[in-house]
Amino acid sequence: QVQLVESGGGLVxxxxxxxxxxxxxxxxxxxYGMGWLRQAPGKGREFVAAVSMSGGITRYANxxxxxxxxxxxxxxxxxxxxxxxLKPEDTAVYYCAAVxxxxxxxxxxxxxxxxxxxxxxxxx
Numbered sequence: 001q002v003q004l005v006e007s008g009g010g011l012v013x014x015x016x017x018x019x020x021x022x023x024x025x026x027x028x029x030x031x032y033g034m035g036w037l038r039q040a041p042g043k044g045r046e047f048v049a050a051v052s053m054s055g056g057i058t059r060y061a062n063x064x065x066x067x068x069x070x071x072x073x074x075x076x077x078x079x080x081x082x083x084x085x086l087k088p089e090d091t092a093v094y095y096c097a098a099v100x101x102x103x104x105x106x107x108x109x110x111x112x113x114x115x116x117x118x119x120x121x122x123x124x
């Protein structure tokens with residue numbers, strides 16, 4: 001069982017930045033592919049970014065490529081999402097997720113463990 005706790009959400013103006021963090025409670029954090037996914041009001045959950053076990057491979061949704069950066073620190077059991085040039089359409093609840101795999105999943109259904117989510121609101 002892996003527990004994930006997100007932090008760092010909030011209200012920001014368009015063009016601003018936020019950094020989300022996720023702390024994982026597991027002794028084998030480096031065995032997990034990690035992802036950030038989001039769910040906007042009235043929409044389904046969608047992939048945002050993912051990082052491989054070692055941190056060497058990353059994947060991004062086209063909508064955030066060039067603006068968001070995912071990273072992980074296996075020594076601290078954390079994964080982060082740096083979000084720059086935020087747009088109103090980035091408004092959503094952001095979830096940290098984990099799956100024990102060497103792959104870098106881009107499908108929400110591929111993830112086994114989920115955090116409770118942190119809300120991000122971007123005003124225009």
